[in-house]
Amino acid sequence: MNMYLHELKAYRKSTIIWTLSLIAIVVLFMSLFPAFSRDAEDFMKVLEGFPEEVKKAIGLSFDTLATILGYFSYAFLYIKLCGAIQAMNLGLSIFSKESRDKTAEFLFTKPVTRTQVMTAKLLACFTSLILTNLAFILAVLGTVSMVKTEEYSGKALLMISGSLLFLQLIFLGLGVFLAVLLPKVKSVIAVSLGTVFAFFMIGMISSSTDDEALRFFTPFNYVNDYYIIEHLRFETSFLLVGAVIIILSVLTSFLVYRKKDIHSV
Amino acid sequence: MNIMIREMKANLKSLLIWSIGVLAMVIAGMGKYAGMKGTGQTMNELMAEMPKSLQAIMGTSGFDLATALGFYGLLYLYLIVMASIHAVMLGANIIAKEERDKTAEFLLVKPVSRAKVISMKLLTALIHIVLFNLVTLLSSIIMVERFAEAETVTDGLLLLMSGMFILQLIFLLLGSVVAAVYRKSKKASVISTGIMLVLFILSILINMTEKIEMLKYITPFKYFEAATILNNGKLEPVFLFLSVFLILAFTTLTYRFYQKKDLNL
Known part of the structure; x- marks a missing residue:
């Protein structure tokens, strides 16, 4: 319990900063929605002058994109980027700082097992991510209902913004796993930023070329927002892959951490 | 000279990793193009009519995706983001690490x-970003x-890569300024990458609406955009x-502050 509280306190400031930045991104993006929806309406009129085939080619995806949910999904991409960095940083930092800060x-001379240490730390990470997500979802619901121009599906909005936690847990798992695996992490941000951006870019390539197979390689695309908007459900296969990654990385981290050679000098 | 050789070695590993990353990015990205070829040609006329914010959200923003160079323009955004992350972390690290590692x-x-120390360090960093740029080119x-x-x-x-090189220089020096000014060496790379991320998100926000167009002077990510560079055939003088x-x-x-810095040991 002491360890849990200590870690929560140690990461309080960074959790608050990250939460506020996520909320700021939501508010900034959504405050531009009114201008965007006017643009979209103008374009609708232009579109009417075009032949039927062109309209069909563009129409389907456009109808989803030009709504407030489509717009939110676009902004959500960059929220996911920040959220992933937060989670990975947290996991990587919390499990590497003892040997970095020489503590x-x-x-480890305290009468607690490694398993207890790890459980306390993981719980602290989890709590901090949950708090971030709660604040984030509230901010989303608030701003979206303020700028909306037409009715939208609240369930879809909740599902999309809720998927942030899922993504963050995957990256938390990856961060923990890397921290436990590497002998010493000198600079946390270098490793986490590199990893997150690598996955982010794979995700961008995969979505701009519609590559289904590539989607499995990047947690960013496990939840397809446009699929949720249309079908109001997640894609089970991708949810499973994500869950497997989380469970595997946490389990192997436990196994490795219990026997890890920790350098203290 | 010794300082340079020492720094060359110390940062070699990260340069190698980044070079492999950017290489993979170019190869995978252009490899995707082979599969995409021929689609989207009919859309060009319609795309021209589309407002900027809609193009951004549909993920095309003014490129002729039917040509290899146009497709590369799409990739360019991610390449400059990668190059900037590498540069900003290199700049912050190379200055801050002496204090961080107590050396x-x-x-x-x-x-x-001290002036000579910085000159040597910055020169090494310069060589590193040139190498990164050459690999990409x-x-x-x-x-x-x-x-x-x-x-x-x-x-x-060549034009695109010279734009990227200028960006790399800006971010490298941004990192070194932060490291020279900021007292806590551990936070230097976090803060400089934070600034970089904010600038990146800002550049995306600017794409969404014409109202905040003026802000494009603040964020270097808007200085050299593939679409404008390729269309005009030169980098914009402003x-x-x-x-x-x-x-x-x-x-x-960087020189000013580092020479007078009260080192935190």
């Missing part, structure tokens, strides 16, 4:  | 002035050349001027 001796 | 005393009692020329049909691509690519100004200002500030 390993202090902690 | 500042060792280095600064040597018979070299060569791989891009080879890959785009492979898919290009009767279009000259080398001139365009932004070139701004970049030179930023580079000079950041360099002066």
